[in-house]
Structures are given as structure tokens and as C-alpha cells.
Amino acid sequence: MQGINEVEGKVAIVTGAASGIGRAITELLVARGARVIAEDIDPAVLAMESPSVVPLVADIAAEGSAEKAVALAMDRFSRLDLLVNNAGIIINKLVVDMSRDDWERIMNVNVTGAFLHSREAVKAMIPQRSGAIVNVASYASYFAFPTIAAYTASKAALAQLTRTLALEAIGHGIRVNAVGSGDVLTNILNTVAPDGNGVAALAAHGKSAPIGRAADPEEIAEVVLFLASERASFMVGSVVMADGGMSVKVGS
Template sequence: MDLFDLTGRVALVTGSSRGIGRAIAAGLADAGATIVLHGVDPDRLRAAHEAFADRYGAGRVASVAFDVTDAAAAADGIARVERDVGELRILVNNAGVQHRVPMLELDPADWDRVIRTNLTSAFLVGREAARRMIPRGRGKIINVASVQADLARPTIGAYTASKGGIRNLTRAMTAEWAAHGLQVNAIAPGYIHTQMTQNLVDDADFNAWITGRTPAHRWGTTQDLIGPAVWLASDGSDYVNGQVVFVDGGMTAVV
């Protein structure tokens, strides 16, 4: 399946030392990509790097740590990837945080932190990647959104706003960069069982609501996101641009 072969392509996945980002990075590596892992916790990033090197070989994995919310740091991070690893062909903007509190009690500083981490980072890192990709006439950018790009529920107002912003940032990037050979799309996961959502899985009432509200009658897994990510990173999606692919077990398709 040559359309989905990523052999020799360099892929940076932000926030990939654990969870969804790490699973997507592994999926891209399984398809042949050379992976650049990213994280802010040095111990966790080191452990992920060692695990990937053991599995795929030291020559097919690198790691970089930089603040995705800082413009200068993002520019330096992308420059280091290109200098030390090679031409960046694939960027997955996955870094993100959650903050659960009613909006009437939400500290503006926490609002700003969520928006910066989830949305502004995708703009900053995506822009730096595009500066390199556009002159070469090729590149794939995948932004990680959420079902909260279209839906909302109480206590996660900042997160919901950030993921709605990811949806339209993806469209804005497409409007400006598609003519230069870039494909920019988003994956919108449903409720995925990760360390970040473990407390929700453990809540019997919430767990029952999720399984009842989702036509597939289960939580998603990080493995469910790998196929869509590989497709959007590959030549198989060369005429797909500005789209949000919902990977949610049907949640957003029903009332």
C-alpha cells in the first residue's frame, strides 16, 4: 500500500511523550516515518525516546523539548528538527491541556493557559513548519481537535473554545497554504480512554453516560486514532484539505 507508506519522512508530534500523541507517533513510525518526539517533562520524554529507539532503532527516533506557546521557542524547535533530523514532512499539533471548572469560577489566567496551549501553539508551531514546507511545495499538518469542536458540556468552556478554534484554524491554514502544496486537516477524537480521562472513566455515572451517548457503546482508544492519522499524513490524502475527521464512535452523528 504505497499510498500510505511514510518511509523516510520526518514527522514531529507535539505532546508525544504519552497518551494520544505517543500513540499517533507510534502509528506513524509503524508506517515507516522517522519520529521526532516532543514534550516538556524531560524524564517522561527521555523514557519515551528510549522506548521508541528500542522498538524502531535509534536512527529513526529523535526528541526535542521546547515551549509550544512561545513564538521564539517554536521557531528554534522547528529549526533544530530540520538541522538535526531532516526535512520536516509531517507535523501533528497534539499538545494540549484540560481545565475543568464552571465558567463563572474560571480564572482568566487558566483561560489564557488553555487557549495558549491548545490553540495558539498550533498556530505558532504550524506557522514555523509551513515556513519550511511552502518553499518545498509539500507537507502535511494535522491538528488534533476534539468532539468539543462541535459540542459543548459544562465546566470545560476554555477547552471547548480552544478546540472550536482548532477547527477554524485548520480552515484558515488551508485557505493560505493549500495552493503551496500543503494539506492541513484535523482529527477530532471523541472520548478517548487515556491518563487524562481516567477520572472520568472511573466515574460510574459519567462512564454510563458516555457509553450510552456513543453509538459504538464504548470509549475510544488511542489505537483508534492511528489509522486516520496515517491516512492524513500520507499521499493517500493529497486532495483532502481543511477537513475535520471525527473519530468518535458516532457521537456527533446522532442526537
């Protein structure tokens, strides 16, 4: 496998690209020679525009957003090689306190958005008989925690979407895999942390992992890049755990 230059010349879509893991993935892809459609509901994504980054402000779960992202890749770069379904949200409520709107918003962003983007990406990749999809799952895909039932259910669904789509897509030369991330220093908990400091909450919880800390977004981005590259050419339907050993600890 020596001599493979990872993703140079590839075209990618990254959802949730404006901050955290998504921004780290986008920056790493660009640094390694890829061009990226950076999609996010946050208009801050517009500031990422460059010759290699085309920003798109969109709600990934909204009707037509996936089609728009793929069409933008084809219009600007004439192909689509990679999709990273990274966007995700979390709500911190007991099941008895959770509204249907709470539940559906989590599922729409974390699962339906990934489904819609994967469906449209595969359609674009089939004619070229190549491509890769990487989903950002979690150790919460496998383990339950009080107050985040919708999040854990959504990440479990994402893991199963990964496996099932992998079987359907590999015959077209398209690989589908996921990374099961642990606690990562991002702003995902800002709206649920009592003091609004989600990064501090994640840093504190990360200390309970065997590695003794939370991850930097760049560490998860490296795993995503590996799964997206030809270095992972024999990986199909895998959920690669990058959680500092949290799943090993929880499962013991």
C-alpha cells in the first residue's frame, strides 16, 4: 500500500462541518489534497470558503438538502468520492420528560440526515464504481446511558445503517464504514451542560476512559480519513472504535 496519497484529488461532502469533528475532518481532507462541500446548518460555515472548500448552509434532515449537496459537488467538481455523515445533536432528558418533537429532531438529524445523504451519494457514486462513506457513530451505539435515550438509539441506528448499506453498496465498489467515537472536545453539549460549557463537561467525563482523557477532534478526523482512504480497502461495514477504551471498560 506504499505510495497511496490518501485522498488527493478526491471530492467529499462533510456534514456538520462548521465546528468540532466536522471542521477537523474538513481541514484534514483539504490538507491531504481533497476538495470539500462543507455543509452545516450554522451560517458560520460560510467563513470556511476557499478554493478547496465550498460551503453549504442547510439543515441536513430537510427535504432536498442531500440532493443539493450532491448536485453542488457534481456542479463544482464533476464527481463525488467521499461522504462523511458527521452532523449530530444531543438532548439531555429522561424518557418520561422527552417530547415527541425532541425525539424526532434527534432522529431526523442523527439518522435520517445520514440516510438521505447516503442515498444520494450512492446514486452519484454508482456510475464511477467507486466511493466511500464514513459515518460518525459513537460508543453510545452499543451502550445505554440515562437521559440520552434518543441519542443512543440514533447512534445504534447509524451503526446498523452502516452495516446494511455496506452490503448493498460494496458490489458497486463503494465502501461504507463508521467510526465509534468516544468523548471528544466539541461544543455538542453546550446546550445541555448546566453551565453551558460542554467542552469542560466532555473533558471531565473523558477522564473516566481507560486512556484518562477526552479526544481532540483531530484524533477522530485521522480515523475518518483512514476509513475514507484506500488504506482501508478491505474494510466493509466496520464500526471502528476510537473511544479511548471506553467501550472496553463499559463492556467489562
